[in-house]
Structures are given as C-alpha cells and as structure tokens.
C-alpha cells in the first residue's frame with residue numbers, strides 16, 4: 352500500500368500529501384491549545400476515512416477530557432481505528448493499542464504502548480506529547496523526564512514541530528528540580544513559538560518554585576491579553592498568575608481574576624475545578640472573605656459528580672461540596688471514589704483516602720484530618736499534578752495545625768513544604784533565613800502568611816515577613 356510520510360518522515364496511512372498538510376496544521380493548533388481542533392479533525396476524517404491515526408487522536412482527545420461520559424464515544428473512535436488495523440503500520444497499531452488500553456482503564460499498558468512507539472519512532476510527536484502528558488497525571492516525575500529525554504536526541508531545530516517537544520522537556524525538568532535547564536528549554540520554545548502555552552506554563556512553574564513571584568507575574572501578565580484566543584487550558588495560566596498575585600498580597604486582584612477568568616461560570620472541566628477550589632481555600636486560609644464563590648464551584652462539582660477520571664480532582668470536589676454546603680453530594684462523591692477503588696480503578700484507593708482526609712478538614716475535624724493526612728502526604732502526589740498543585744495539602748495541614756495551636760507542628764510543616772525548592776546553594780541559604788523567620792514567629796497570622804509563597808526570592812518578600820514579625 353502506498354503511504355505518504357508526515358512532516359517528520361513517518362509513514363501515515365489514509366492521507367494524501369494535501370491532507371497530510373492539513374493534519375500537520377491541525378497538530379500545531381492542538382499543541383498550541385487553540386479551540387476548534389476536534390471539528391477540524393472530524394472534517395479531515397470525513398474526507399479521509401482511512402486515516403487510522405485520526406480516529407486514535409480523536410479518541411485520545413476525548414479521553415483527555417477526563418470524563419466517564421466520554422468513554423463510550425472514545426470507544427466508537429477506537430472501533431473505527433480497529434477496523435483499519437489490517438492495513439495499518441506497526442506504529443499505528445501501537446497507537447490503537449494505547450487507546451484501547453486507555454478506554455479500558457489499563458493504564459500500565461497504555462503507557463507502555465506509547466513508550467514502545469517512542470523507543471522506535473522518537474519523532475512521533477503525538478506519542479511524545481501524549482506520553483509526557485499522561486505521566487503528569489501519574490505523578491511519576493522521573494519517568495516523565497526519562498520519556499521526554501529518551502526521544503530528545505532524535506529532534507533538531509530543523510525538525511517540524513521542534514518547539515512542541517521543548518515545552519514538555521522544560522516542564523519535566525522543572526518538576527525534577529532542574530530549574531535553570533527548565534528555564535532555558537522554556538525560553539527556547541517561546542523564542543521559536545511565542546504562543547506556546549505549555550512552554551509558558553513550564554516557565555511559570557520555574558518562577559513559582561524559585562519563589563520569584565514578580566518575574567512570574569511579569570512573564571504571564573505580558574501575554575495574558577492573548578489568552579482569550581486559546582482553549583480552556585488558559586484558565587490554569589490565570590490560576591498561576593493568581594498565585595503570583597496572592598504571594599504579593601494582592602488579594603482583591605486575585606478575587607477579580609477568579610470571577611473573570613478562572614471560574615466565571617460553573618465548568619465541568621477538571622482543571623477548572625482544581626484551580627477554583629485550590630485558589631479559594633488558599634484565600635480563606637489567609638482570612639480573605641470569598642463571598643458566595645464556593646456555591647459556583649460546588650454547583651459544578653455536583654453536576655459532574657461520579658464523572659471524573661482525573662483522580663487529583665477528588666480532594667477539590669470535596670472542598671467545593673463542603674464549602675458550598677452540599678452534604679449529600681459530598682457523601683455521594685466520597686462513596687463514589689470508594690466504589691471506584693473497589694472496582695480496581697487506578698489511583699482511586701489513594702484518591703478515596705485523601706478525599707476522606709480532606710472531608711475531615713472541611714468539617715473542622717482538625718486533629719483527625721492531620722492524623723490521616725500526615726500518613727498520606729507522601730502518597731498523595733501519586734494522584735499526579737505538579738508540585739505547585741500538590742502544595743494544597745501543605746496549605747491545609749499548616750492551617751489545621753495552627754487551628755489546633757500546635758505551633759511546633761505548623762512550623763515543621765511550613766519548612767517541609769519548601770524542601771522540593773532547595774535545588775542550589777543560594778536556595779539553601781534562603782531556606783536557612785526563612786527557617787529562622789519561621790522559628791521566630793509565634794502569631795498564627797504571621798505563620799499563615801508564609802503560605803502565600805514558597806521560598807521567596809525577592810529580598811522584599813522576606814522583608815515583608817520580617818516586618819510582620821516586628
């Protein structure tokens with residue numbers, strides 16, 4: 352069978368050379384987080400019904416939405432891809448295998464099929480992006496970095512789509528604590544492709560982990576006016592900007608960002624729920640009155656109850672349903688995760704345990720929450736997400752310890768949450784200074800204010816903390 356090659360020289364079934372150009376444009380749009388990509392893909396599939404990777408990509412996208420209601424639809428695309436298997440290439444067969452495993456909840460096989468593709472075809476952009484993204488939601492940061500790095504040497508600046516592997520490299524490096532290298536990769540990606548939201552996101556994480564809220568604010572603010580043109584992922588960039596503003600004590604602006612950009616209306620998107628709940632609880636810990644905003648988040652959490660497949664969403668659902676006073680939905684959500692755990696769903700056991708702990712926090716059962724959460728705190732990141740997102744547990748634990756007047760525990764936890772930021776000698780020095788400030792503090796509001804930031808880089812930020820101590 353005659354097959355044309357894609358832009359990176361990989362034989363691709365079912366597309367002629369003109370259609371391959373449309374496919375390449377579609378991949379660029381997809382990895383630039385532009386809206387309307389699925390419609391373009393449907394149009395291409397209507398013209399090219401033998402495009403096996405097109406059906407797989409459609410299935411991947413639906414599964415990426417992370418909703419149980421999407422599984423049946425993804426399975427239909429899988430069936431269409433399977434019907435083309437007799438004429439598919441080996442690489443395409445592995446993609447079909449990966450989607451098949453994903454639809455059936457066999458996560459290990461899903462990951463392995465994608466790794467098998469990259470082992471032999473490191474220029475498979477879809478496998479590269481899909482695998483690094485999926486590993487983000489497993490919390491397996493070394494494997495995420497390994498996946499990005501192993502395929503890396505095959506790419507050169509002349510390879511079409513080169514900038515789309517720089518972003519995942521940058522992000523994986525950042526999560527592994529290699530902030531300087533991560534910054535280099537992110538900036539290179541943004542130089543090649545200024546609209547690359549994933550590279551910008553990696554850069555935001557570098558600033559977050561370095562405690563450089565001013566540089567983070569600047570990097571995001573400078574381009575935020577463009578984000579309306581991107582898909583829902585943009586909400587997470589707004590969340591990062593809000594964290595930088597929270598670190599600077601600009602609480603009113605954070606609330607404004609929440610209303611206008613982060614959660615303007617109830618949303619079924621798991622990332623929106625995570626962003627919203629984790630931001631509101633951070634504000635409340637700082638004593639900010641968030642008004643009736645929880646009601647909006649709780650409404651979304653109830654509407655999508657039992658639907659979420661991204662398990663890191665679970666503790667956020669619990670916070671929203673509790674704060675939004677929906678006790679029945681909260682109980683049903685807890686029971687749902689327990690049932691998923693019994694049914695053998697990956698991560699659901701940890702998800703159910705963490706959710707039960709967070710429910711105790713939400714009910715004001717501080718001591719019981721701390722007992723459970725302290726046992727779970729090194730297991731919880733296996734639900735995936737970044738260090739910055741996982742800081743939610745540190746925030747809740749410090750708050751609970753302060754409510755119990757347990758200053759030694761609060762101080763210990765405050766220091767503990769800085770550990771993954773200590774990646775160079777300068778950071779250790781700042782840690783020494785910060786630890787001293789923590790030890791000197793005795794007022795709960797001063798200790799709580801330290802949760803606004805990680806390990807502040809700007810001398811002004813440390814001075815603010817010192818001033819509070821006086």
Ligand SMILES: [Fe+2]
Nearest residue numbers: 552587737739
């Ligand atoms: Fe992030």
